[in-house]
Every structure is written in structure tokens, then in C-alpha cells.
Amino acid sequence: MAKAGILFLRVCVQLLALPIYLLSFLGIWDPFCKKIFFPFFIEKLTASYNRKASRHKQELFSNLQEFAGPSGELTLLEIGTGTGANFQFYPFGCKITCTDTNLNFQHGLSKSMSQNQHLQFQRFLVVPGEDLNQVADSSMDAVVCTLVLCSVQSIERVLKEVLRVLRPGGAFYFLEHVAADCSSWCYFWQEVYYPTWKLVFAGCCLTRETWKSLEQAKFSEIKLRHIQMPLYWTPVQSHIIGYAIK
Template structure:
């Protein structure tokens, strides 16, 4: 588990992925990735991830109704909605505003909306989580962010925006893959895969210690646990999940 062995294996992986690096150099890979590959792959990956993470998500979202506003409504904003895989876990009547930086998810999102008629879909905003200026301050009861912070340009910026749009007493829900223990083989392979994985999967970082960002974000209460989600042949098994109250 030396730096030399990490560098050697990284180089081998780069050589295997050389066609993608070449397409990236030519400026072809990123547009193709955002429009075609990433939406298609993410929908397939989320199918597997949802099967493995279903019990965790049921546990995570079971108390969402506790954060209804005094009027009895639950207004929810989801950052990085993607294909809408979380809709099935939201309580009936929940009013959902969806955001994503990539507008190419809307076709898959439409399929999820049709499957989940128990929620009230309000609108889709093409927006980065770091800039939710279209959402008024203190206007939502819950913010949901799953498998998004790994590729965010500014994690702290997203958490700051989540705090802004939440009403006092509202909650920020999260489920994210994170860095493994530094002494483990999982972390070793995360380091090996890091550059190529980040290129192929649209900026996804494997070694972020996101629990530290959450601890420093300024929430009044943080409920966080480390879990492992069995995703064979991938370096994204370690996760954190929980919620933080404004």
C-alpha cells in the first residue's frame, strides 16, 4: 500500500482508459458524457444502488413527515434529483421541487414521476446546488441530497444554500459515498481509481471525507452514521447517511 504502488496501478488504469483521456483532450468526452453516457449509466447504476441501499433509504426517510410545516404541508427540495430514484421514499402529498445541473436527466425523471403519483411534483430547476437563487430563503421544510456531494465543485457552498432555503427547524437529508478508512485496502483502491474514475464519471471524487463538511456547516443538530453498501467491483462502498436540522 505504498505511494509507488498506487502510482504504478494508476498509470496502468490510465493506459487502459487512454481512448477516454484522448476524447477528453479533444473536448469530445465531456459533452458526450453529460448528454448521453452519464444519464444512461447513472440510471443503470442507480437501479443497482437502489436495490442495495433500499433498507438504508427506508430508514433514512422514515421520519420525513416529522418535518412538516405548521400548516401540515411538507415542501421538499431535492438537489441533484437525477433520475428521481428517491421519489418512492417520500410521503404521500409531499410537494417536491427538483433541481439538477444537468438538464439531460429530464426524460428519466419523467418516467419516475409517472411511477410515483403519491407525491406532488412542482417544478424542475436547472441549477447547481451551490446556487439556488431561484428558491426563496426559508421556503422549504426539507432538503434532500443523495450521491451529489461527491462531484460538487463546492461542498460547503451547497450546505450553505441548503441552510438558507430551509425554514428554521427544517432538515437536510443526505446519503453519500465517502473515503474509506485510510488504513484499509478499500482506501488504497480508491486512490488507485481516483483520476480515471473522476474523468469517466463526470467529476465524481472517491476520497472525500464529507462528514467533516457536515460537522462544520452550522446545523443545530446532526444525526450521522457510517454505513457500507455492497456494490461489487466498485470503490464506492463506504457511505454516510443521516440528517441535519437547521
């Protein structure tokens, strides 16, 4: 009965989003989404999300400086920087390399960079998290990835690259929305919204069990917690947060 209900409600949601499906069929939606809709949506979402996640982000990044190299400088790589939602939480003098696959975040990113002049921005790379070949082996003290692993092609390949670019003893920080408990109503609605949500929000997957990939990766230590973000009436309340050490 639950599966039948999910399928029925999926069709209802898809009918409501029929114009977007038609635009996608015609090859119009994807470029429009990447160039206009998604950057606009993310820029507006960032301020609201950071207000709700501020306490968690402050706690998460509170020990970043402990992973600085012998010189005391912290070199950090951020995968999927977007509009720079995390900049305000990074320690003074942090040297940042930004990466993203979408150049259309530049307006919001430039604004965030100008508002966070306590940081040293090194370079911006237009590369996917699965292929960080422009970043040298063992060159980073920390790697950060927030709300990105939901939409990458392969979490395993991203984590393999993370381990490659981190120096021994370096840390990978993450904050990601994930699949809810499979017996919950939240998971039911994640299943309902899944196909349409993925189409509308540039490949974002609602039901990824990202913690399993992190636990199976070859980190020496992992500190991971499941939390509920106060994003009421949305299917993205369930999150994981923490860091893993190479």
C-alpha cells in the same frame, strides 16, 4: 512503497482508459458524457443501487413527515434529482422542487414522476447546488441530497445554500459515498482509481471526507452514521447517511 504502488497502478488504469483521455483532450468526452453516457449509466444504476440501498433509504426517510409545516404539508427540495431515485421513498402528498445541472436526465426523471403520482411536483430548476438563488430563504421543510456531494464544486457552498433555504427546524437529508478508512484496501484502490474515475463519471470524487464538512456546517443538530453499502468490487462501498437540523 504504498505511494509508489498507487502511482504505478494509476498509470496502468489510465493506459486502459487511454481512449477516454484522448477524447477528453480533444474536447469530445465531456459533452458526450453529460449528454449520453452519464444519463444512460445513472438510469441503469438507479434500479440496482436502490435494491441494495432500499433498507437504508426507507430508514433514512421514515421520519420526513415529522418536518412538515403547520399546515401538515411537506415542502421538499432535492438537489441533484437525476432520474428521481428517491421519489418512491417520499411520503404521500410531499411537494417537491427538483434541481439538477444536467437536463439530459429528463427521460428517466419523467418515468419516475409518472410512477410516483403520490407526490406533488412543483417545478424543475436547472441550477447547481452552490447557487439556489431561485429558491426563497427559509421556504423548505426539508432538503435532500444523495450521491451528489461527491461531484459538486464546493460542499461548503452547497451546505450554506441548504441552510439558507431551510426554515428554522427544517432538516437536510443525505446519503453519500465517501473516502474509506485510510488504512484500508478500499482506500488504496480509491486512490488508484481517483483520476480516471473522476474523468469517466462526470467529476465524481472518490476520496471526499464529506462528513467533516457536515460536522463543520452551522446545523443545530446532526445525526450521521458511517455504513458499508453492499457494492462489492467497487471503490464506493463506504457511505455516510443521516440528517441535520437547522
